[in-house]
Amino acid sequence: MEFSLNKDFFIRNRKNLFSLLPNNSMAILFPAEQFVRNGDALYKYRQNSDLFYFSGLKQEKTVILLCKINNSTDEYAFIIEPNEKMLIWTGHKYSIDEAKEISGIKNVFYLNEFEKYFKENLNNDTLVYYSMSSNTRGFDYKNKIISEWKEGVENDKIQFKDLDSLSMQLRLQKQKEEIAIIQKAIDITGEAFKKVLDFIVPGVYEYEVEAEISHHFIKNGVESHAYSPIIAAGKNNCVLHYETNRELCKNGDLLLMDFGAEYNYYAADLSRTIPISGKFTNRQKQVYASVLKVLKEMKTKYVPGQTIRKLNKECELLIQEELVSLGLLSEADIKNQNEDSPALKKYYMHGVSHFIGLDVHDVGVKDTVLLPGMVLSCEPGIYIAEEGFGIRLENDILVAENPIDLCSNIPIEISEVCK
Numbered sequence: 001m002e003f004s005l006n007k008d009f010f011i012r013n014r015k016n017l018f019s020l021l022p023n024n025s026m027a028i029l030f031p032a033e034q035f036v037r038n039g040d041a042l043y044k045y046r047q048n049s050d051l052f053y054f055s056g057l058k059q060e061k062t063v064i065l066l067c068k069i070n071n072s073t074d075e076y077a078f079i080i081e082p083n084e085k086m087l088i089w090t091g092h093k094y095s096i097d098e099a100k101e102i103s104g105i106k107n108v109f110y111l112n113e114f115e116k117y118f119k120e121n122l123n124n125d126t127l128v129y130y131s132m133s134s135n136t137r138g139f140d141y142k143n144k145i146i147s148e149w150k151e152g153v154e155n156d157k158i159q160f161k162d163l164d165s166l167s168m169q170l171r172l173q174k175q176k177e178e179i180a181i182i183q184k185a186i187d188i189t190g191e192a193f194k195k196v197l198d199f200i201v202p203g204v205y206e207y208e209v210e211a212e213i214s215h216h217f218i219k220n221g222v223e224s225h226a227y228s229p230i231i232a233a234g235k236n237n238c239v240l241h242y243e244t245n246r247e248l249c250k251n252g253d254l255l256l257m258d259f260g261a262e263y264n265y266y267a268a269d270l271s272r273t274i275p276i277s278g279k280f281t282n283r284q285k286q287v288y289a290s291v292l293k294v295l296k297e298m299k300t301k302y303v304p305g306q307t308i309r310k311l312n313k314e315c316e317l318l319i320q321e322e323l324v325s326l327g328l329l330s331e332a333d334i335k336n337q338n339e340d341s342p343a344l345k346k347y348y349m350h351g352v353s354h355f356i357g358l359d360v361h362d363v364g365v366k367d368t369v370l371l372p373g374m375v376l377s378c379e380p381g382i383y384i385a386e387e388g389f390g391i392r393l394e395n396d397i398l399v400a401e402n403p404i405d406l407c408s409n410i411p412i413e414i415s416e417v418c419k
């Protein structure tokens, strides 16, 4: 199985985007900004997901221009013009031919030519689509173009449109190559979890567990975590976005981990909670069994026609039932609860699902109607601060008439996560 995307994929994606674009419009894809860490040190660069999806070009300061004028289409890519200094400090940059080969775009020029081709294609009734909300806001070129647009806008009929809703429509349903890559990211993530199961003993630090995971990721060609890994021992189980990962893993406590590899730009998202000693207490086991039961029931519901909003509701009802049987809520608590802040929110504060793809929290909204090929998380949890622990379990599910659990090979049964 091939895990890299070739130009056919990007050509197909642009063709699909053209079919959504009205006549006499253009779409401009701006790159992600290079973020400064401090001084002249930059954070590791990662391309904007849309720009990657429509071109495969991972290099900074790349702009894509797609024109649909008089019902004929033109595609352009604009890239950095390499010089000697760049070669010395940051190494190789794409040649024109390389950018053509990666993207399948025939018209590749250096960035200083962008304006010429942009203006050449721009007419008074052209609709100009660009992403108004993704992480491309700071890029100088985008700012320059947009401020020029705003100055000129009153004088002509150019209209600006948000590209995000169009790219969302395309990115939501994953193609078979994408699912293969997501599965690869999940498999590496699952292997890392198995390493942690062997590694964990009382007395290790959360960051040592993180190191086991990162080591496995890097060794297997993963360029980055898909998000900051949560390695949370004991009371930290209940901190939903814990990421300091500096504390000791103690005997009798649980270790909640939420982490995922990003493989060739696609994310995995996995949560597991395990006993640090290798054995649950009776109470921990009881709560674990409840969360596992909810996960198993919920994952059968990722069928076409569903929405995240409905899944959330169904999950809340299941969790509520478990909270009653765990003695955490009484029937009276439920009867007297305020609709806006249901009693179960004390123990389960988040939603059960989000879309997964190029971004770990991928495009798609709560009312997006699920269709085959969409990938979403299924992540119920119960957090009991007063008992000093919380449990979250999370698998990634492919929507189908019979939903497919892409994490089905990763240990989750009580017998599998205990020693």
Ligand SMILES: [Mn+2]
Pocket (backbone or CB within 6 Å): 269, 354, 377, 379, 394
């Ligand atoms: Mn998640």
